[in-house]
Amino acid sequence: MVGALMRDGGVTLNASVLAMAETIRHIDRMTAAALMTAEELLALNLPDKRTELVRGRLIVREPAGYQHGDVAMRIGAALFEHCRGRQLGRVFAAETGFTLFRNPDTVRAPDAAFIRTERLLAPSTRGFPELAPDLAVEVLSPDDRPGEVLEKAADWLKAGCAMVWVIDPIRQRARVYRADGSQAELARDEALDGEALLPGFTCRLDSLFD
DSSP: OOEHHHHHHEEEEOOHHHHHHHHHHHHHHTTTSOOOOOHHHHHOOOTTTTEEEEEEEEEEOOOOOHHHHHHHHHHHHHHHHHTTTTTSSSOOTTTTEEEEEEETTTTEEEEEEEGGGGGGGOOOSSSSSSSSSSSEEOOOOOOOOOOOOHHHHHHHHHHOOOOEEEEEEETTEEEEEEEESSSSEEEESSSSEEEESSSTEEEEEEHHHH
16 A cells, blocks of 8 residues: 655555554454543653654653754744734643544654634543644654554544644755645745634744755
8 A cells, every 4th residue: 555655755645544553443442442542541640751652552752852842842832922912722832742642542742733712621620632733743763663643644644633734854844734734845945824713923944944
């Protein structure tokens, strides 16, 4: 099955990738009894580590590096500034966990996220909310594998995201994945666009890297 196309180090998501992700999910359901739950992940204490749960399997990574943290902060701040006072919704900081699937559980944590006002939960909500944000932003790290990036983007879209932005600081480009199956690759001198989801929002990629 050809589910991913490589282009200058980038990744392209198509319907085959979504189908592949669902096939993997189906296989993992057969061993769900031995897998971790979202509640167990919430209670887990691993200092100085980044954790996610992918179909019940714990994924542990080292803390983000300097460049990764800088770019994640810049895009998160740009989203926050745009949304403030416009009543569009709320922006969530890096590593906020979202429960995307159950049995087995998948908890993903983007580098920034946006949820429209009409979908917001009560401010007192605890734990990992059982919903996907409307926008998930992923900033690539040097050790991220293309297949893992594709799988993560597929999970966000299948769970209900309207858009996923994957930002590559090393190659200074980005890729946009949309729920309708369309996508776009952006060069350094182009801009991320909020489209109908975030009217009026634009952010030039070079502003994230300089």
